[in-house]
Amino acid sequence: MNSNLQRGTRINFRSLLTALCLTLTLVSFVRLDPAVAQEQRIRTLTVTGRGIEAIPTTQTQVRLGVEVQGKTAAAVQQEAARRSSAVVELLRSRQVEKLETAGITLSPNYSYENNQQRLTGYTATNTVSFRINTESAGTLLDDAVTAGATRIQGVSFVAAESAIEQAQKQALKKATQDAQSQADAVLSALNLKRGEILSIQVNNASAPVPVYRQFAAARADANATTPVVGGEQEVDASVTLQIGY
Structure with missing residues (x-):
């Protein structure tokens, strides 16, 4: 009688342990959701590149x-x-x-x-x-x-407005390439590989506001024409990339 009781107790205890293990396993599966785990494993590098395009003023x-x-x-x-x-x-x-x-x-x-x-x-x-x-x-x-x-x-x-618009595009292109080059240099030094680009932010792509310069109108020769000589105008752009690795 006591032997049967002890055997039944051991069987119930084993069943309880089995049920508890199954419950813990299910909880573990819920907590280790693949999407959440994947998100936790993503590592990112943020870099900002700069591009400058010089164009003649007309x-x-x-x-x-x-x-x-x-x-x-x-x-x-x-x-x-x-x-x-x-x-x-x-x-x-x-x-x-x-x-x-x-x-x-x-x-x-x-x-x-x-x-x-x-x-x-x-x-x-x-x-x-x-x-x-x-x-x-x-x-x-x-x-x-x-x-x-x-x-x-x-x-x-x-510069002419059409030239400025074209220069803005080129400056943005150079800024993007500069950001990618920076990321490759950092990751290469750490023996890591560049992953996909997770976000892109265009910070600026504009030409500087013209600054007036003082100008002397006096001429020594009444028949001479006052010389006016332009120069170059720089269009500056910057782009920030967030890159996974």
């Missing part, structure tokens, strides 16, 4: 104006308007691009004697900005001065 951005001084505000403003109209008419006849008013000012002038302020007159300025082919910029500036312009506040040089 257009000149000009800012010029008229400055008039006089005794009364009305007379000064009227004369400034007359000269400015003549300059604008000339610019339109030369078919300049992006012609617009850049500023209009009228301000009083004072003198100070014996700690006293005295009104001496007024100064009016009218300023316009425009864009023209660089080859024609020097001649146009000289003609604008003849027409009434008294101030050349600065020039800047830019």
Whole structure:
């Protein structure tokens, strides 16, 4: 009787152990879901590449104006308007691009004697900005001065918009190749292989804003043309890649 009881107890204990092992195995399978395990095994490398494309500038951005001084505000403003109209008419006849008013000012002038302020007159300025082919910029500036312009506040040089768009694409291409080259160098040093690209981020692909340079309009020879010489413009781009390995 006791022998049968002990045998039954051992059988039940073995069944309990078997059931417990099966339960633990099922739990392990649930926890080790293939998708989760695969995600945990992915290792990534993040690199940022840079690309620069230099293109020649072909257009000149000009800012010029008229400055008039006089005794009364009305007379000064009227004369400034007359000269400015003549300059604008000339610019339109030369078919300049992006012609617009850049500023209009009228301000009083004072003198100070014996700690006293005295009104001496007024100064009016009218300023316009425009864009023209660089080859024609020097001649146009000289003609604008003849027409009434008294101030050349600065020039800047830019490439054509179509050239900038093409340069942006090339800069992005170079930035992407640079990022891939960096990744290959790092992984090769560690004896690792590059995997698939997991994410791509385009950080920037733009041309710098033109910076105006001071420009002297005076000429020693009245028959000479003011020289205007452009240069190169750089388009900068950067791309960030996240690469698995």
